[in-house]
Amino acid sequence: MIRLFNIDKWKENKNKWPKKGQWLAFLIAISRTERIILFFLLILGLGAGVSWWRISYLENTKVVPTKGGILREVMVGQPQSLNPLFALLNDADRDISELIFAGLLKYDQEGSLIKDLAKDYKISKDGKIYEFTLEDNLFWSDGEEITTQDIVFTIESVRNPEVQSPLRLIWQEVKVEKTDNKTIKFILPNPYPPFLENFTFKILPYHIFNKVSPQAFILEPPQNLTSSGQFEIKVIEKDSENKIRKIILERNPNFHGKASFLEKIEITFIPTTGDFPTWKNKALSFAGISSEQKSIFKENFNIYKLSVPRYFALFLNQNKSILSQKEVREALAFATPKNEIIEKILLGEARIIDSPFLPENRIEGDFKQYKFNLKKAQEILEKAGWQDKDKDGIREKILKEGEKATPLKLILFTVEQEELKKAAEIIQARWKEIGVKLVIRTLEPTKLLQENIKERKYDILLFGQGLSIIPDPYPFWSSFQKEYPGLNLSLYQNKDVDELLKNSREELNSKKRRGLLQKAQQKITDDIPAIFLYSPYYLYAVRDEVKGI
CATH class of the missing domain: 3.40.190.10 (Periplasmic binding protein-like II)
Incomplete structure (x- = not known):
């Protein structure tokens, strides 16, 4: 029997959603292959819809902070x-x-x-x-x-x-x-x-x-x-x-x-930084973690690495009889393993520094550098008359006629921090190889300031110095800054450098000023009042949920 299409009935129901029975009838009417294709298309369409909504949501919204917390x-x-x-x-x-x-x-x-x-x-x-x-x-x-x-x-x-x-x-x-x-x-x-x-x-x-x-x-x-x-x-x-x-x-x-x-x-x-692990699950951020602890904060944390305008150096007290000799200072400079300190102690999280200026200061210019060379350091000391005649591993030299030989023994003071202590121990080991006995003493910052830095009571000071964005080395290297609260920790004195630093402070022309500082850099690195070591990165660990850093 032929069924005729009822146009009036179609018009009446065209905007109505099919009933459950009609959907079932439709699914029964089509073939199995057609049902599989239909199901696949429905899943594909649903996935596409969800993806489109997600992309549209992310493109048209942004995460904003709210007050509190x-x-x-x-x-x-x-x-x-x-x-x-x-x-x-x-x-x-x-x-x-x-x-x-x-x-x-x-x-x-x-x-x-x-x-x-x-x-x-x-x-x-x-x-x-x-x-x-x-x-x-x-x-x-x-x-x-x-x-x-x-x-x-x-x-x-x-x-x-x-x-x-x-x-x-x-x-x-x-x-x-x-x-x-x-x-x-x-x-x-x-x-x-x-x-x-x-x-x-x-x-x-x-x-x-x-x-x-x-x-x-x-x-x-x-x-x-x-x-x-x-x-x-x-x-x-x-x-x-x-x-x-x-x-x-x-x-x-x-x-x-x-x-x-x-x-x-x-x-x-x-x-100390060694206490960080015990606080890992109790805080959201950790300021100044050591390079060794990066692995501790590997999961659920972001670690930010910041360049800060400071460096660490060995400041050599020029008023000490042994360190007043340039040959000794030069030998110590050649025997200081900057790369080893950065790789072993700081795990690469620092830059080598060879002068009183940082790369971002853009002073540049030619100046003397002292690459690690134990053999050269030994030759310098031998030539200067420092010898180990009694074979005890420490070189000696008669500094004043009629007096006993002075052993090449120095005392290094630094802050009571694990990284600085380990850096000092590496230096101690390398200097021992050239016949220098180095004694290490660590103190908490306030005590070090009050007992040693103020009175300049040290042979060598392993210490950091913070610099300004616009470099001004006058407070650190002018002979007029030798006494506390001056920051000339080496008690360095050079009239030419004093004049260059004074003139650089008063020079308004930036190009001429850079030229004056380049000359000062040459003279300071040639005199070796300090052994410049490294500029460490500041590492800041923050939990993933903290945004806007």
Whole structure:
């Protein structure tokens, strides 16, 4: 029987979804092969739809931070005073100061200087006068207004010899004039192009520190310490020895800039990097992990490698009779295995440094370098009269007529850190091969500063020096900086270098200035007041879930 197509019925039902029975009838009506093809096409279509939705979602949306949350960080070291006037002496103090204090200027993520508390600034044509105007509505976290009185007080405190800030030499000849509560002038005795970087110094709250004796600035933070940075201190936890072990920071409600998304930061301080593994599951970030510990943070962590403007060197005390001899310094330089230290101790996470400048300083030029060569080191000592006549493995030499032979024995001081201790031990082993006995002594940073660095009581100091973006080697190598708080740790003295460094500070032409620094570099590396070693990368381990680093 022939069934006729009912056009009216079709029109009536054309917009209706087929019923369950109709779908079953359809599936029964088609062949098995057709059913398989239909099923495959349905699966393919569903997969394509999901993929299209996912791609469209990712392309048209982005992950954005939301306010709140706590960052728990673990850091090696121990803050001392939480006073920015001493931040150069202690990595922990420096890092905390960056979070709780502000300066007139600051560095952005590209390392360029930008305005912080300053609304505007101008430099006179002769390069001697810097005038700053503060932003409006600046307040400390306790509600007190930030004014130029705080800046004047900070500079006066830096220059106070009783405070003993390492920043003193930078500011001691700078005249400060307060125009009003918003405007202040800094007058230099001579033009000094790199001086602008010094305005990143952190400002102290006058209403808090004017009640603290100068001698107590370095001892411990005031109980009511207030903040001008992104965060303020809420809790300081100390151990039975009165050492700071934990600091809790909260978002500063009066911060003048863009507020942090984080509500709190909890920083736990540990004695050595060896304690990091025990904290792995208790924190989100780990500051300054050692190269050996990269494997510990391999899973569920991102490790960021940062180049920081600092290097480590062996500073050779020129006032010691043995080290006053250039032949000894030269032999020690040739016997120092920089590559071995970087490969074995730092696992490649550092750059070799051969001069007082870093590659990013772009000083360049020709200068003397001392590639590792034990044979050459032995020949230099032998030729200079240092011999091991009694066959005890240590060379000797009569330095003054009528006196006994002086053994080639030196004492090296360094900070109580595992990497520095291991680096010293490698140096000790290689120097032993050329007949030099090296004794290693490690001290915690504060003790090393107070007992040895201030009085220059060491033969050799294995120590790090932080540099500015615009290089200024004057504080480190001028003979006028030999005494503390000067940073000439080798007690180096060269009149030609003094003149070159002085002139480089006053030269406004960048090309001429580079030329002066190239000449200074040549003379310093030829004199060997220090053996430059390496510039380590700063390794920062952060859990995957932490974004926006």
